[in-house]
Structure formats: C-alpha cells, structure tokens
Amino acid sequence: MKTARRVCERDGCDELVADARGGRIPKYCSGRCRVAAHRARHAIPAELRERRRWVRRDEDKVPLMVKSGRRASSTAPGTWGTYADAVASRHGVGLGYVLRQGDGVVCIDLDHCLWGDRVSDWAQRILDRCPSTFVERSASGSGLHIWGRGEMPRGRRIRRDDGSAVEVYGTGRYIALGERWRSAPLQLADLTEVIDSLT
C-alpha cells in the first residue's frame, strides 16, 4: 500500500509527515510544530499589543468588551481593554483592535481580494508598493488588512470598478483581526506614501 507523505507545514521545519492511520495526513510533524504554527499565525506586532485598544467581537462583527462581554464602542475608550485580557477572554469569537486618532496607526482594508490563497492583481500591486509591514487575512477569509503608521483623521473609501473597495481607516473604527498573512513581518511601517498613491 502506498503511504502518502508530505512535509510539515510549519515554517522552517522539513520533517516528513506520514499518514499514520490511513485517514487524513496531519499538517504538522509534531504537537510542538502544531503549537508553534498556531502561534505564528496569530502573532501580532508589539506596537499593537502594547496599546489598550482591544475588544472582542461576535460572529456578526459586533465589538464586545473584553471582561464583561457587553457591547463595546470604537469611540468609547472605557470599553477597550489590554491585549492580554482580550486573548484570555472567552466572549465572542475573536479579537478586534480599535483605531484611534493620535496613535498614528492606520489600516488599509482590501476587500474581496483573495481567492483561496491567490491574491488579486490589483491588491498585489498595492502590497508590492508597501514597505515591510504587518498584513493579515481578514476574519472573513477573503480580504487583507495592511497595518502601518500614518495619520488618517477621516476614513477613506476608494471604490473599484469590479465592485470591490479599498478602505483606509485611522480612527473611530475597530478592525476584526483574522490571521497573519503568510510570514508578514511583525512591525508597522510608514504607509503615508502608499495611502497618498491610492486613487
């Protein structure tokens, strides 16, 4: 009988994973690699972790307070919490980060730009213009968020011909976090030029 094999999916590990029970082949060679890969997928830059801007979110993307699970507001700092508390919280289904003017943190939201793991050409052109900065796949799985530094006192929405949109946010808005995109760097770069070039 042929034994199916593949390489462990954790970055940097090249162990072969064998099909042990004739069922699905595990993605990782070991529990250690599985845990390490999970951590890598959910890693977040320190510049975001260290700010008290965290909320939870429910399945309908409603922001929730980390400790009470009651509704949070992206304009009421008293309803935000720390990253550590947000990660430990069991309310809702995931994490959210609130953008606030003065922090100098911005997020470019590329809507509907992923087809599985394939990036649309228009989105790839924007990614290619970005300096080395944190990117994650949106919670919906079909978009990308490019995180960086900049000032964006008002949100900006650029509609594209195909019905998708590019939005840029810097305040009064929370972003539902998904998973780190590929091996995106855990740092925020200045996105001012890229944002200015979006038309």
Ligand SMILES: [Zn+2]
């Ligand atoms: Zn491995």
